[in-house]
Amino acid sequence: MKVVFLLTPHLHLLDLAGPAQVFSTAAEFGYPYELFYVAEREEVPTAQGLGLRASTMWPELAAEDLIMVPGSGQPTLATGPRPRGSTLDRLVAHHAAGGSVASVCSGADVLGQACLLDGRRCTTHHGLQDELARRYPRARVERDVLFVLDERVVTSAGIASGIDLALHLLATRHGPAAAARVARDMVVYARRTGDESQNSAMLRHRWHLRDAVHRAQDQIDTHYAQPLRLTELAAVTGVSERTLTRQFVESTGLTPLRYQQMLRVEHAEHMISHGETVEAAAHAVGFADARMLRRLRARAPLTAEK
Structure with missing residues (x-):
């Protein structure tokens, strides 16, 4: 399974690092995961000031693969990243081909720009839920939950909830024992379910x-x-x-x-x-x-x- 992280400017490091650690730890334990990091430009600034390098070339994707969009550190969705139409088209095409797309925190706005939230349940950080609902009135924003899955569109709340989401996806594919093993190795003592409160x-x-x-x-x-x-x-x-x-x-x-x-x-x-x-x-x-x-x-x- 390929996990492709779409990196947008000024992303939050933990939005990226948390899920990446889950899947890379799973790979170390022998589960078949391969991680990729793509962006529209090779140099990607982060909200924490650390610059990242990514590939501008997308890998070949299949239906079992996952694209994940970490959130940005911008205070509002309106000031967040605006990917090119060709990038949004890749998200839409992957989902239409049977693949899964996911977001952490304000990354849900990128899925909204691709019209992937229309008619679907979704969530984001509690401080951005009202704005997400206003920007995408056809979406059904679930409030105060950690993550939501709806027709292979997976959205999660802020920052650390990306770890919970990744562990859930791991448990769905390989069973709860696999997720528990990874969680324990990461010293994450409790694997929270999607309907847990954000506070x-x-x-x-x-x-x-x-x-x-x-x-x-x-x-x-x-x-x-x-x-x-x-x-x-x-x-x-x-x-x-x-x-x-x-x-x-x-x-x-x-x-x-x-x-x-x-x-x-x-x-x-x-x-x-x-x-x-x-x-x-x-x-x-x-x-x-x-x-x-x-x-x-x-x-x-x-x-x-x-």
Whole structure:
């Protein structure tokens, strides 16, 4: 599988480096990926000031290949890159031939210029969603999600979400174990799904270095809708229940139960915002009935406990 990164002027380095690291790490593990970097000019300035060199020649592409467009560092989509018509035609032709096209952050605007967002669900960085919706009224902009897939047009939110998108594509093609292996090698402890909030507990409570707590969070993140006993979490992490509780609170400001409740409420809020009833959302995220969900939603935000 060829992965072609279309580099536009003043791109964000992490928009490019995150997905590129996923696919290059997968290639190191023996998965069949070949990476290419193309641009309209050989010299490509970045938003961070580091110049890049790219090829102006496109490789021959097949239906199983992927073109990915990293976002730019411009403050608005209106001031972002304007690729030539011939470049946009390549995106359209690849998609029409059965290939996939993807974007990170404001790279969605390039797909919009190619009319690939028309009639499709898409997303971008939360700070650019309103502008994307105005610029492309035929697109259906999904708000506060990490990535969206619609008919081989794949869009993701800002910056680090490109890693989540690339891991998802890897899991789709080679299975979740392959994605987990790459994620672990990159020290990405949790592979987030597309419907996670762009400002979720999975981000707010991962700024620590305790591996046992990360393993417990991985377990809760994956099985948040299921009953999880402290004894089970301790067994997964390899420490005692008392040690896990102490380290969890010191690292996140929350108990494991409180962290699980936070995830349930966030997932329920997302479902409710997309038209589900409170009762249906409560059952879907693991509450026995809607009363507990209503109580937790009525409380102050489930932030770190002092």
